[in-house]
Amino acid sequence: MFKRFFLFLLFIFILSSTVQPVSAQASGPVYIVQSGDTLSGIAVRFNVSINDLIAANPSLNPNFLSEGQQIVIPGLEGLTGVLETEVISFGDTLRSLSRRTQVSDELLQKLNHLVSPTELYVGISLIIPTQEQREPLKTRMTAASGESLLELAVKQSSDPWTLASINKLSGTWAALPGDILYSPTGSSEENATGLPSAFLSASIEPLPLVQGSTEVIRARVQEGASPAGILIDMPLHFFQGNGEQVALQGVHALLEPGVYPLLLEATLTDGSKQSFEQMILVTSGNYSSEDIPLNDPSFIDPAITEPELKNVISLTAPATPTRYWTDVFASPATDPDCFTSWYGTRRTYKVINSDVETPGFHTGLDFCGGEGLQIFAPAPGRVVFAAPLTVRGNATIIDHGWGIYSGFWHQSQLYVNVGDTVEQGQVIGLVGGTGRVTGAHLHWEVWANGIQVNPLDWLNQAYP
Numbered sequence: 001m002f003k004r005f006f007l008f009l010l011f012i013f014i015l016s017s018t019v020q021p022v023s024a025q026a027s028g029p030v031y032i033v034q035s036g037d038t039l040s041g042i043a044v045r046f047n048v049s050i051n052d053l054i055a056a057n058p059s060l061n062p063n064f065l066s067e068g069q070q071i072v073i074p075g076l077e078g079l080t081g082v083l084e085t086e087v088i089s090f091g092d093t094l095r096s097l098s099r100r101t102q103v104s105d106e107l108l109q110k111l112n113h114l115v116s117p118t119e120l121y122v123g124i125s126l127i128i129p130t131q132e133q134r135e136p137l138k139t140r141m142t143a144a145s146g147e148s149l150l151e152l153a154v155k156q157s158s159d160p161w162t163l164a165s166i167n168k169l170s171g172t173w174a175a176l177p178g179d180i181l182y183s184p185t186g187s188s189e190e191n192a193t194g195l196p197s198a199f200l201s202a203s204i205e206p207l208p209l210v211q212g213s214t215e216v217i218r219a220r221v222q223e224g225a226s227p228a229g230i231l232i233d234m235p236l237h238f239f240q241g242n243g244e245q246v247a248l249q250g251v252h253a254l255l256e257p258g259v260y261p262l263l264l265e266a267t268l269t270d271g272s273k274q275s276f277e278q279m280i281l282v283t284s285g286n287y288s289s290e291d292i293p294l295n296d297p298s299f300i301d302p303a304i305t306e307p308e309l310k311n312v313i314s315l316t317a318p319a320t321p322t323r324y325w326t327d328v329f330a331s332p333a334t335d336p337d338c339f340t341s342w343y344g345t346r347r348t349y350k351v352i353n354s355d356v357e358t359p360g361f362h363t364g365l366d367f368c369g370g371e372g373l374q375i376f377a378p379a380p381g382r383v384v385f386a387a388p389l390t391v392r393g394n395a396t397i398i399d400h401g402w403g404i405y406s407g408f409w410h411q412s413q414l415y416v417n418v419g420d421t422v423e424q425g426q427v428i429g430l431v432g433g434t435g436r437v438t439g440a441h442l443h444w445e446v447w448a449n450g451i452q453v454n455p456l457d458w459l460n461q462a463y464p
Ligand SMILES: [Zn+2]
Pocket: 341, 362, 363, 364, 365, 366, 442, 443, 444
């Protein structure tokens, strides 16, 4: 009898000791495993050791994480709910995220190990705790100069004290003109962002930016407002797209990887401006390097190369409002997929038997095949240049509109004239070896708002 009672006690003990970790599992904040996650990656993410993670999740098999599995994150006292991951898009700031998610910016900073606000660049992914009882706020408004919180509150059918509280203002007097505030009332179908309210939305893709990429910047603005902007140091040209304004901008192949600013600005119908600037990550294009031996030093003589480059830059600078192309570009070569040199390759031009050398990069795409082959217009456009140049030889430049240009160098024959309209696939000339080349070949380059970009992108996808 006593023995049976002892066994019963032992059973209760075992039961309670196995139940305990399960109840502990339900108490802390949980992270939901995403595809591609590893335990060590999650540990780094939340700044905890793998051992602590395993201790907090006794039933966890460290070698087998399944997507959607919940993992308790230890060391975050006082926090409950689900820790979600969100990729920062253009328009998000720590302040707007805090206001939108109703999580304090101190907690967001602590969870994400952010030391300074500049670390919050577009494209990084942040951990956001979500609480069931807290509804994200969606309606955005911007106080105009001289407008009080009371006036704003009336517009939103709210009251200034509620607005001050949810926007974490120190008082109802503390809203600044241009500040982006959130309201619990009103309805907005737009995603809440930290953008000034003149912007219904704004985005940039692809992200992160890559050396040589063509970036598409989209903005939807309030009725009558007009957008402008600067990416890194290039002023953007916006054109009317499908219900949105679109700008295309190249990223220079030699731009040092790092974070750079994107500034967007909207001019309202009353002439006032609202602007927003955010840091964006630029990554390496992982281009290879090569040495180009030269017999003739005049090939790299700046007295010849610089004025010619300046001429090409000025020819490709205007952003024509007409977009002539609609589809993906077609290869301009007879052998469309055969290349002898790719865009972006770092080149060091070395004069033989001398220590003269010049750095540069390959600004276009070289195709296989030589003398006399046909060259086709890759997309519709208007010819803005067709004449011989010293370095580039017989050259044609086609304006495709919206700041996009194609250049064809070293031709043996030019078949088009300045002012001609060309169709996609039209023969515009023949391949040759004119200008400073070692052999006859077609060099094709694409310019996007003043910068040479990777032409392969234009053969692989339709812009914008
Ligand atoms: Zn080339």
